[in-house]
Amino acid sequence: MERIVILTGAGISRESGLDTFRDEGGIWSQVRLEDVCTPEGFERNPAMVDDFYNHRRLELKNVTPNAAHSALAELEKAYGENRDDAFLLVTQNIDDLHERAGSRNVVHMHGELLRLRCLACGVTPAWEGACTRETPCPECGQKTLRPDVVWFGEMPLHMERIMQAIDACDTFVAIGTSATVYPAAGFAGQAAQHAHTVELNLVPTGNAQLFDEVSYGPATQTVPRFVR
Ligand code: BJW
Incomplete structure (x- = not known):
């Protein structure tokens, strides 16, 4: 059975x-990473962090999946009934555009924008309207909700499953990620030891030499072309 692992980054949703984060005009040119994407930033000013994520939640409500998301959902279907073992879509994105396009076997290694996490009891309730310091956790009633996302210095999610899938895959495809943030930036090197590796990005990344096959251009063009 052929096994494939796809890694996506912000470029696929552009x-x-x-x-995206690091392109010209991207998120890190609008806000300071240290303020909104670290546990220390959240401790210093939780209201600023809540505003940042509430704003992105509203933006997400107003956008739809594109042809690249749809092509990946199609690819997953082509892998057939046993696709739980054969196909894994690992996304660094916290948006839900892969799911809305029809992808099922998706893991969000940096968390999910539309979930909150309770610091008191650990539940991850769905976001329903704005989150503020006054929003109580539905399970325990504590006002201890934070965005269910992975900040710098925190452990990404589902790492065991991801590592196993990369070790077992025949093909690894990186799409729309700058390969600057670890551990995701190390996946291509790990896969290149045994699998066919593919980079689909707007421009070559610092990992470009690790790939057997490359295609550069907008994801809405390169991904459907790769899939069909
Ligand atoms: C297009 C396109 C189009 C544009 N079509 N393409 C020193 C050395 C090594 C590591 C470290 C170090 N110091 C610290 C670290 C660790 C740190 C890290 O990697 N830092 C680096 C910056 C150096 N990592 C961590 O802290 C992580 N945790 C960790 O390492 O735990 C310990 C551990 C140990 C061992 C095993 C496992 C773990 C946690 C990282 C958390 C990252 N969180 C964020 C925010 C998530 C929530 C949110 O969204 O607010 O995740 S930061 C941000 O960057 C977000 C993204 O998922 C992530 C990656 O960004 P991405 O997706 O690559 O976007 P861009 O903008 O960088 O690139 C977009 C690309 O698309 C570009 O290439 C464009 O060209 C392209 N593009 N338009 C196709 N139309």
């Missing part, structure tokens, strides 16, 4: 209208 043409849906969501900003």
Whole structure:
């Protein structure tokens, strides 16, 4: 059975209208990473962090999946009934555009924008409207909700499953990620030891030499072309 692992980053959602992080005009040119994407930033000013994520939640409500998301959902279907073992879509994105396009076997290694996490009891309730310091956790009633996302210095999610899938895969495809943030930036090197590796990105990344096959251009063009 052929096994494939796809890694996606912010670039795949760019043409849906969501900003990337490190491109010109991207999120890190609008806000300071240290303020909104670290546990220390949240401790210092939780209201600022809540505002940042509430704003992105509203943006997400106004965008739709693009042709690249749809092509990956199609690819998953082509892998057939046993696709739980054969196909894994690992996304660094916290948006839900892969799911809305029809992808099922998706893991969000940096968490999910539309979930909150309770610091008191650990539940991850769905976000329903704005989150503020006054929003109580539905399970325990404590006002201890934070965004269910992975900040710098925190452990990404589902790492065991991801590592196993990369070790077992025949093909590894990286799409729309700058390969600057670890551990995701190390996946291509791990896969290149045994699998066919593919980079689909707007421009070559610092990992470009690790790939057997490359295609550069907007994801809405390169991904459907790769899939069909
Ligand atoms: C297009 C396109 C189009 C544009 N079509 N393409 C020193 C050395 C090594 C590591 C470290 C170090 N110091 C610290 C670290 C660790 C740190 C890290 O990697 N830092 C680096 C910056 C150096 N990592 C961590 O802290 C992580 N945790 C960790 O390492 O735990 C310990 C551990 C140990 C061992 C095993 C496992 C773990 C946690 C990282 C958390 C990252 N969180 C964020 C925010 C998530 C929530 C949110 O969204 O607010 O995740 S930061 C941000 O960056 C977000 C993204 O998922 C992530 C990656 O960004 P991405 O997706 O690559 O976006 P961009 O903008 O960088 O790139 C977009 C690309 O798309 C570009 O290439 C464009 O060209 C392309 N593109 N338009 C196709 N139309």
